[in-house]
Amino acid sequence: MTRSLRRSRDVPALVEQARTGDPRAVARLITLVESGDELLPEVAAALAPHAGTAQVVGLTGSPGVGKSTTTNELVRALRAAGHRVGVLAVDPSSPFTGGAILGDRVRMQDHATDPGVYIRSMSSRGHLGGLAAATPQAVRVLEGAGCDVVLVETVGVGQAEVEIASLADTTLVLLAPGMGDAIQAVKAGILEIADIFVVNKADRDGADNTVRDIQGMIALGERGPGEWRPQVVRSVASRAEGIVDIAAAIDKHRRWLVDHGELRRRREARAAAEVEAIVLGVLRERMASLRDGTALGTLAAKVADGSMDPYAASRELLAAIG
Amino acid sequence: MTRSLRRSRDVPALVEQARTGDPRAVARLITLVESGDELLPEVAAALAPHAGTAQVVGLTGSPGVGKSTTTNELVRALRAAGHRVGVLAVDPSSPFTGGAILGDRVRMQDHATDPGVYIRSMSSRGHLGGLAAATPQAVRVLEGAGCDVVLVETVGVGQAEVEIASLADTTLVLLAPGMGDAIQAVKAGILEIADIFVVNKADRDGADNTVRDIQGMIALGERGPGEWRPQVVRSVASRAEGIVDIAAAIDKHRRWLVDHGELRRRREARAAAEVEAIVLGVLRERMASLRDGTALGTLAAKVADGSMDPYAASRELLAAIG
Numbered sequence: 001m002t003r004s005l006r007r008s009r010d011v012p013a014l015v016e017q018a019r020t021g022d023p024r025a026v027a028r029l030i031t032l033v034e035s036g037d038e039l040l041p042e043v044a045a046a047l048a049p050h051a052g053t054a055q056v057v058g059l060t061g062s063p064g065v066g067k068s069t070t071t072n073e074l075v076r077a078l079r080a081a082g083h084r085v086g087v088l089a090v091d092p093s094s095p096f097t098g099g100a101i102l103g104d105r106v107r108m109q110d111h112a113t114d115p116g117v118y119i120r121s122m123s124s125r126g127h128l129g130g131l132a133a134a135t136p137q138a139v140r141v142l143e144g145a146g147c148d149v150v151l152v153e154t155v156g157v158g159q160a161e162v163e164i165a166s167l168a169d170t171t172l173v174l175l176a177p178g179m180g181d182a183i184q185a186v187k188a189g190i191l192e193i194a195d196i197f198v199v200n201k202a203d204r205d206g207a208d209n210t211v212r213d214i215q216g217m218i219a220l221g222e223r224g225p226g227e228w229r230p231q232v233v234r235s236v237a238s239r240a241e242g243i244v245d246i247a248a249a250i251d252k253h254r255r256w257l258v259d260h261g262e263l264r265r266r267r268e269a270r271a272a273a274e275v276e277a278i279v280l281g282v283l284r285e286r287m288a289s290l291r292d293g294t295a296l297g298t299l300a301a302k303v304a305d306g307s308m309d310p311y312a313a314s315r316e317l318l319a320a321i322g
Numbered sequence: 323m324t325r326s327l328r329r330s331r332d333v334p335a336l337v338e339q340a341r342t343g344d345p346r347a348v349a350r351l352i353t354l355v356e357s358g359d360e361l362l363p364e365v366a367a368a369l370a371p372h373a374g375t376a377q378v379v380g381l382t383g384s385p386g387v388g389k390s391t392t393t394n395e396l397v398r399a400l401r402a403a404g405h406r407v408g409v410l411a412v413d414p415s416s417p418f419t420g421g422a423i424l425g426d427r428v429r430m431q432d433h434a435t436d437p438g439v440y441i442r443s444m445s446s447r448g449h450l451g452g453l454a455a456a457t458p459q460a461v462r463v464l465e466g467a468g469c470d471v472v473l474v475e476t477v478g479v480g481q482a483e484v485e486i487a488s489l490a491d492t493t494l495v496l497l498a499p500g501m502g503d504a505i506q507a508v509k510a511g512i513l514e515i516a517d518i519f520v521v522n523k524a525d526r527d528g529a530d531n532t533v534r535d536i537q538g539m540i541a542l543g544e545r546g547p548g549e550w551r552p553q554v555v556r557s558v559a560s561r562a563e564g565i566v567d568i569a570a571a572i573d574k575h576r577r578w579l580v581d582h583g584e585l586r587r588r589r590e591a592r593a594a595a596e597v598e599a600i601v602l603g604v605l606r607e608r609m610a611s612l613r614d615g616t617a618l619g620t621l622a623a624k625v626a627d628g629s630m631d632p633y634a635a636s637r638e639l640l641a642a643i644g
Binding site: 040041044045047048049050051052062136137264267268269270271272274275276278279280282283284287296297299300301303304305306307308309310311312313314317318321 | 586592594598600604621632643
């Protein structure tokens with residue numbers, strides 16, 4: 001798809017086409033971003049002036065809690081309210097295969113013919129800095145294309161998800177009854193990242209317990225007087241129940257962010273994570289590719305056989321790259 | 323606990339004590355490693371000659387599949403076979419609280435009075451390079467103390483777990499019936515890291531389906547003629563059933579690693595990840611702390627307001643630190 005985009009003077013034209021809402025231009029830009037094309041810095045430069053115009057909503061949770069169904073219904077609700085919506089479905093947890101699992105994305109085809117919705121699955125194949133760098137760029141593409149809400153859906157919970165959640169203005173954590181108790185949720189580190197808990201499949205046995213457990217954890221959590229208290233919302237996304245409540249909670253959090261100066265703070269933190277990811281990606285390449293005998297592989301062999309300790313190895317490597 | 327260890331000339335003495343199997347010395351060294359104490363490089367240097375003597379077994383899986391119970395029974399089986407055993411229970415998924423959840427560690431007290439077993443929960447508080455750097459150092463402490471098997475148990479699945487699994491010679495992925503289907507397992511990226519799948523709680527409904535799904539995925543997976551084909555083992559850890567089969571599968575994989583030269587390759591990869599994590603930790607600190615106006619925070623503010631793009635910011639930062 002990017003084959004026809006060979007020269008950097010094509011970049012501003014492509015960004016201009018995306019600005020007019022051309023879905024093919026949007027798709028090509030996201031492909032550029034995702035694949036870590038060499039034109040990426042120019043794409044980033046062309047998109048920078050449009051940064052910060054969309055509300056970014058993260059949506060995460062363990063496999064099987066109903067993320068795709070919930071996203072699908074949220075998109076419907078946001079469209080009904082007149083928003084232009086972008087959806088990035090991110091699979092950060094399969095570092096080896098380099099391909100997003102499409103599977104339940106199929107349901108998203110509900111919105112396939114709606115020109116006010118862009119839906120895109122993303123993987124981290126080849127991107128310097130991984131999804132932590134690629135995702136915010138993809139958000140900027142969608143902002144540039146006029147989306148005023150961007151939903152970022154990630155599979156599972158874990159460090160990568162925490163990183164991607166930190167890209168959002170508002171983070172929803174989905175749970176379902178019987179998927180593990182509140183202690184497990186704390187273990188998975190999701191309490192700290194959730195602005196809104198959604199107990200989906202709330203028609204199932206155990207929903208009351210799940211809600212009570214989460215509320216108990218929220219009550220126990222330490223927060224200062226000016227800090228946001230996570231909301232708990234119930235839904236049955238498969239029957240479109242509770243979606244209005246989720247949307248209302250997102251709006252409420254958005255207002256809180258603006259009123260407390262938190263929006264700016266979060267976005268600066270997001271930009272810092274993005275810049276850091278790019279820098280670390282470049283430095284990783286340098287570490288791997290040095291040719292003077294201090295490259296990572298050579299030092300690693302010495303650490304593995306016990307002839308050097310890892311701190312001594314890191315000092316040599318740092319001296320060589322920095 | 324480390325308060326009394328103020329001078330670097332105490333380090334060799336402490337390592338010597340740990341070598342004799344003194345559990346308090348072992349505990350103090352792991353605390354040093356975990357907290358990222360400034361003496362850590364010296365500890366690493368003193369431990370380096372003892373590297374590579376233990377078999378490192380990783381054990382991961384979603385919350386609720388029975389990791390602690392399985393670990394507990396595996397320890398019992400390994401002790402019966404005459405091994406000295408170390409257990410590191412790692413919680414990588416809560417980057418904010420900086421404390422491992424102890425909860426079900428309590429069950430491990432079965433082995434609390436056994437001098438041939440060291441059990442330790444680890445968190446990533448304060449460690450430069452995080453658990454990816456701290457865990458292999460803790461493994462080295464346990465190797466130094468004469469453990470010939472070290473079990474590294476991690477909560478959940480995700481990038482951090484994948485990283486920690488890459489520290490192991492042999493990685494066990496635990497599943498349980500009804501915890502999500504095979505597609506979800508692929509989504510979580512665990513297929514790629516598993517040397518052995520353990521379907522725990524195999525007395526429950528759906529166990530046959532889970533085993534069949536995993537075997538189907540393994541059959542579909544591409545692997546060369548010399549590559550390991552993941553094994554599938556059933557267990558009911560709460561009744562100590564199937565533990566012998568897990569131990570046999572670990573032994574089989576160990577032999578395969580040695581016969582195919584894979585043990586050395588994996589350990590070099592492990593050392594590379596460790597050195598890289600230390601280097602990236604140091605570089606992260608440098609990025610954050612530069613005082614000439616190019617520090618990460620300053621650049622991030624420009625990226626957030628759209629006056630600079632993240633690639634331009636990363637170039638400035640790289641020029642300043644490298």
